Amino acid sequence: MSIRVKDLTYVYNPGMPGETKALDGVSLDVEDGTVLGIIGHTGSGKSTLLQHLNGLIKPDSGEIYIGDVCITSGDVKMTEIRRRVGLVFQYPEYQLFEETVAKDVAFGPRNLGLSDEEIDRRVKVAIAMVGLDYDEIAEVSPFDLSGGMKRRVAIAGVIAMEPEILILDEPTAGLDPAAHRDILSMVRRIHDEMKITLIFVSHNMGDVAEMSDRVIVMSEGRIAFDGTPREVFSHATELSEMGLSVPPAREIVEQIKAKAKDFESDALTLDEAAADIREYLEAARG
Amino acid sequence: MSFIEVKDLVIEFTKIDDEGNEVPGKKAVDGVSLNIDKGSFVAVVGMNGSGKSTLAKSLNGLLLPTAGSVVVDGFDTRDEDHIWDVRSRVGMVFQNPDNQIVSSIVEDDVAFGPENLGIEPDEIRRRVDDALKHVGMYDQKDKGAHMLSGGQKQRIAIAGAIAMRPQCIVFDEPTAMLDPKGRARVMSIIKDLNAEGITCILITHFMSEAEQADRIIVMKDGKVIGDRTPAELFSDIPFVESAGLELPPAIELRKMAGLPGNLSTAAEIAEHIAASR
Amino acid sequence: MIRDITLGQYYPGKSVIHRLDARTKIIATLVYIVSLFIVNNFWGFLIAGVGLAVVIALSKVPVKFIFRGLTAIFIIIIFTVVINIFMTEGRIIWQWKFLHITVEGLSRAGFMAVRLVLLIIGSSMMTLCTKPIELTDGLEKLLKPLSKIGLPSHEIALMMTIALRFIPTLMEETDKIIKAQQARGADFESGNIIQRVKSLIPILIPLFVSSFRIAQDLALAMEARCYHGGSGRTRMNEIHFHRGDAVAAVVMVLFLAVIIASRYIPALF
Incomplete structure (x- = not known):
């Protein structure tokens, strides 16, 4: 599914001492099936942009089209957007809450109002997709798993909604090198098998270069660079001025x-x- | 005598079984002996669950030995009368920048440690100002802690440790939750502190950070399986991989390009290639 | 949103009000709150309002910043006003089926609203102009005499310090969890009361888990920094009474006297 963002602007604390322009005229077209890497330091507007893409934040001005549906118009159904755009937050394991892994993964599909059989099917597919064994893990409490496993379960919870666009905010943050590698190859497999558009934020420039078809650099609420990894990382000096690197x-x-x-x-x-x-x-x- | 002497240390966590009895659980640290010299910079690496964080918390008596001993500057951590002597000598900075700040205002938080030590108000003021200048946060001393970025919060946490004037600071994955800018800043502060003579112990997953230390201790399943200089460690690629670690990029490249094993930095690789022409 | 509540927030400054001893401000706030309940007519509220306006002006805290705190509490105020307007018996001036509005209802609702607004602004002035640590130190000192009868004054003060410190953190955490569950299609806005209460479970459980994790981390961090209770602790900024505090005390006594006197000014209605 394609994404079209037109002139997006969003201000935090308007008219207050802490007023900040989190997004300042952001425009972006993402083709179906792209892997888009987003880089930028803390406070550059990355997270705000991601939250706009599945309607968690309403822009002050500008438009967002997911496919041919305008999600910034008033009459669009939120569940429809959430079904199309899956958003995995930073440290997603902190949102787990159910008694068993299977129930937790089923939370999203259940909210979509699907039938029990369909929910079961999706839970099984999603757990397999994140590289876990359904029979082994389905009835285990998510709180008893290791950090890397918890994160997989949390990602499965979003995948079970079968989104056409998957957005991941720093999917490897805080993991050890082995878990880091596992999550990255898992993300790549999800993209290839589900044939979806993938957007991910990362501070690891090596990962961004390796994974992305296209990279955007956010700085002070704007898109500073936009292009293939090779184009973007040719701006070494500018990137280092923004506190980023190659x-x-x-x-x-x-x-x-x-x-x-x-x-x-x-x-x-x-x-x-x-x-x-x-x-x-x-x-x-x- | 070394500043910290760890001897045959075992730390075992007890767990509660189904009938509610305490039973021995996993040995998080299992027979570790090591000495840490005053003024050194030691990195501790290993996979999640290797026991490195447990070892770190035993160095200032936050966790006490199940068996064996930890002696800091002559004080045994099990000696309750001297636990504050141990903790004021060995400061600690944790992973999550948010969860280790006690007071809402920056300078009040930095003062928390010295206040607990019962230091005179004027002296606390001096120490707090000095510590904040060390981490480049003096200008923000009146700010609310919740207004700061993760990297800034971590610098405040470091200032909080510095203000206690410790001889050693243990950093338990201090950069894991920071962005590259915050991470670089924290690393440069650690190196400055070490240059001033403070013993630094850095627990980390990032080999690019570990390779800046004088010495790297590798842990696996609660045991120390390696204790070498960075150059020694990274010249032994099979060992590094068996410990579940990553190679620093320059070493990984050396391996991939089939370059000689004595090259361990980007600069050395560059020299080698330039000389081969 | 909940994050907009200014109650409990500190606004850095060096004004006369900021420089007063925390104990003075705590007592003055208590006196002010009591006075708001002594007031029974328009004149009293006018005096209380002017008094507060003077304090705000002296504090140099932007009025906008203060009023932002009111928006969230506005709902409570409207609720109180509506209840009072329709539920008070008296001289009826408008009626429709079982609903009626009375003169007494209107004036009581008005008083209620003004009282609540003054109360909230008054108490937020205390927290806006006092560093949290001074506030809790002040409280600790005020409660000290009670520690003889077993009241843990230091522990209460420390609990307050930590609570004030972690309110913003937990708000952020809550916001994050709500958004994460919304992204999984959770709906907190529709359904009947039972469904709505049930829909809170996916927020509350992660929030509890987070709170325990924070508490555990914080306890370790405090121990690592040699925290061992209140005995033998010193303070970087010892709080002291100054001349300003004496002036403030006199002003508060006068204020209370005027407020009591205002009860005897004939009512406007």
Whole structure:
């Protein structure tokens, strides 16, 4: 499902001492099936934008179309938006509340008013989709699981609503490296298998470079850069002024370029960088 | 004598079984011995559940040994009469910036520790101002804590520890919940503190942070399985992977590109490539 | 939203009011609240209102900031007003079926509304102009004599400090949880009363879990910073009475006297 955002503006605490323009004329078109990475430091407006996309916040001005439905017009049904756009918050494990994993995952589908059979089917699919074993985990209390597992269950709760757009706010925050890798490959699998549009926020530039088809950079409520990872991460200086950085592979490549003048590489991932280095060294030997 | 001496430490959590009896649970720390020297910068790494956080909390007596001992500057943490001597020597900064700030106003929170130590008001004032300047938050001393960003809150928490004038600060995953900017700032504060002679113990998941320490302790299943310098550790890739750790990007790249094993930083890799021409 | 309540918030400043001893402000607020219940006519409310206006002016807290706190409580005020207008017996001036409006009802509703507004603004002035730590220190000192009969004054004060500190945190947490459940299609706005109460469970359970987690973290952090109860604790800013406090005390006594006297001014109606 595609997304079209037109001239979105939102102000926190209007007319108050703490008045801040969280979004300032944001426009954005996202094609169906895209993986869109969003970067920006705390307070840049990322989270506010995400919450607009499934109608949790109403803009002060501007329009949002999900597919061809305008969700900012007054007469749209909220459940309809929530069904189409799944939003997974930061630390989603903190929203778990049911006695069993299966019941918790069923919360969303139940709110959609589906039949019991359909809910059961969706719960099973969603739990499998996040890489957990239904028979093993369905009747377990979500509070007895490890941090990484809890997060999977929480994500399954959103997936069970079978959204056409899935939004994840820092899905790997606070996890150890192993759990981090697992969640990332899980997110990628969800995108590929469910054939949905995926939007994710991350502070890990390496992940953003590797996962995204397209990256937007938020700064002070505006979109500062918008393009392919390669285009966006070519603005190293501007990014660092915003308190952001380029992927580690790019940082290393830049250091190599500074020393070896004829070394050429626009690598963003370690794989690409390694390939360029091998090629260069082979040429040097040969 | 080392500043902190941990000997055969075991920390076991008891749990309540179905009949309501206390039964021995998991050994979170299982026979750890190590010494930490004054002024050193030690990183502790390992997967979730490896016992690193439990070890951290035992270093200032927040958790007491089930067996073995922890001795800080000559004081055993089990000695109730000297527990405040231990805690005033070993400060601690936790993971969640929000949940460790006690007072609503920045400077009042930083004063909390010294106030508990019964220090004179004028001296507290001096220490609070000094601690806030250390973390670059002096300008915001009158602000409400809830108005600050996560990174700023974490700096306040560090100031709260500094104001107690400890000889050692244990940082328990201080950057896990911060954005890159906040993370970099916290790391540079830790390094400054260490340069001033404060012993720093950093628990972290980020290898890019751990590699800045003098020494890295690797934990797995409650045991110390490695205690090496960063260069030693990251030259042993199979070991790092078996401990469930990540390689720092430069090392990962070295491995992927098949470069010699003695290169451990981006600068060294760059030198090597430039020299190969 | 709930976050807009200014009650309990501190507005940094260095005004005359800010500089008063917290104990003075606590007692003055109590006196003011009592006086609002002594008042029985228009003149009394006028005096109380002017008094409050003077304090607000002296405090240099923006009026807008203060009134934002009222918007959330507005509903309670309207409710009180409506109840009073329709439920008071007396000289009927308008009637429709069982509903009627009386002169007495109108004046009582008006008094009620003014009283509530003054009460809320009056007490928020105390918290707006006093650092939370001073407020709780003040309370601790005022309660100190009662610790002889077993009242844990230090612990009460500390509980207040922590409560004030964590109100914004928990509000944020609540907001986050509500939004997360809304994103899963939860509906808190429709259905009958039972359905609505049931719809709160997905909010309350995560909120309880969060609160316990926060409490646990905070307890560890406090212990790590050598907290061991009130004995042997010092304070960075000891609170002291100054000349301003004496002036404030005299002003409050005069104010109370005038308010009592106002009862004998003939009523307007």
